[in-house]
Amino acid sequence: MEKRLTTTAMLFSVGFVFMLVCMVGAFFYGIQIGSAKTEAKYISENEDANTAAASVSPYQQQDLVSFYHTVFLPYREFQNEWFAAMNKLSQGKTIEAASMFKDLSSLADTKAKEASSVDMQKSPLLGQAQVNYIRSLKLFKDASGMAAASAKTLTSNELIKHVEQEKTYLSAAQFALTAQQSYYSAMLKWSATVDPDIPSEYKAPSILELTQWQKLPITIKNKVMADQLLTRKKLTSYYPQDLTSRVDDFAQSGQAKKMKIHTLSAVVDLLINTEAVRSGDFTESKSRLFQQVLLPQLPFFYPETN
Template sequence: MEKRLTATAMLFSIGFVFMLVCAVGAFFYGIQIGSEKTEAKYEKEELGAKNAAATVSPYQQQDLVSFYHTVFLPYREFQNEWFAAMNKLLQGKTNDATSMFKDLASLAEEKAKDASSVDMQRSPLLGQAQVSYIRSLKLFKDASTKAATSSKTLAINELKKNIEQEKNYLSASQFALSAQQAYYSAMLKWAATVDLDIPAEYKSPSLLQLTQWKDLTITIKNKLMADQLMTRKKLTSYYPQDLTSRVDEFIDSGQPAKMKVHTVSAVVDLLINTEAVRTGDFTESKLRFYQHELLPQLPFFTSDTN
């Protein structure tokens, strides 16, 4: 005869099943909660990493140094050869201008490729400067090619004037000055991350008084000299810091008071028009005026480099 479960056994069985269901449910619930907490933890860490990356300045010293060696230096190497060639024309010391400018065209093409070897776009101003230097070199290539052709029919003294009025040369110079301006603006942004008293941007008033100039830091002064050269469309063999040092020397000499000169622009005009600035002027004045000034560790600030 089939035995029936007693009420107690029935309740015990139901309770056991209920407890088993609850235990299984609690197990899976625990897994879900643990998974959600783990995901939340990793999302928080990932967000923190992204925020940390966002707060890192795109204008660190290593960025300025990398730009110097991979972009600026190739351009500078071409520029030195270009100015040497133009100086030969000025002095009438070249017997084969055609060959000289063909070599310059090849060199400009080579240096444009060198300047394109890295991507500086992480730092907006350095990316802008890179693009401008590359465009400048490509236009210098075109200017050199045209100069090689013109040299076959023009006298040396006429050739120099022709080159300096040619549109490719003018555009090449403009892009080079724009690149220089962006590079020195990037240096100012770097300085602002190191010294919070230095502004990341500085726009000169239309008439910057010499009394105001004297209170500015070297990175601001250099940026302003890059601006001054850009405004004058003056492509030079010397650096903005060379012009900065000559302005400071002129002020220190007491000449502004004697000549009744009160603005930075007036002093810059005087120095440029009298050809009073040379490459290396900054190096000679560094210990005298800028020994304790904040500057990035770039070769043209630390040695008498071309």
């Protein structure tokens, strides 16, 4: 006789199947919810990371130091040799000017390649400075090559005048001064990230009184001196901070008051025209004039640590 399922057994079977379907559905629904939460968490963390990365200044201490060693120093090493050669020429101490300028041309080419070895473009001002230093070195290479050719027919004094008036040299100097101004502007931006009371940008008024100048932080002063040298198209063997120290010394010693000089530009003109600034002036006066000032840890600010 065929056995039939009782009503209770049938209901139990249907209930069991229904419960199983619900459990499977709940399982997959849980997976979907979990995946959605995980994805949302990942997106949120990724956005937070991007926000944090965007908030990091592109002018950190390590950026300034990296630029110094990989871009600025190669340029500076060439510049020192250039000024040494021009000094010898002005004193009539060399009769091998052609050979000297050929060596300078080769050195400029080598240093341009060194300055191109890294990419500083993540920091806009440092990127601009790098490009302009490289351009300057390439132009110095050409200027040196032309000077080597002219050295065969010109006297030392004639050669100096010829070189300093030649368009390639003037362009090389202009690019170098523009690069210097960008580098010191980057230092100002760095100082603003360390001290919120310091502005990240500063443009001096056309007439800046010495009383106003003396209240400025040193990173602003140095940037202003880089501006002053660029405006005057004055390529120098000394740094902007050397000029800063001489201006401060001139003002604090009472000389400015005694000579009735009240503006920064007047003091700068006097110091430059009388050749009263030397490389190393900042280092010599640092302990006297610049105690506990905010400066990046760069070798030309702290030469004793080299």
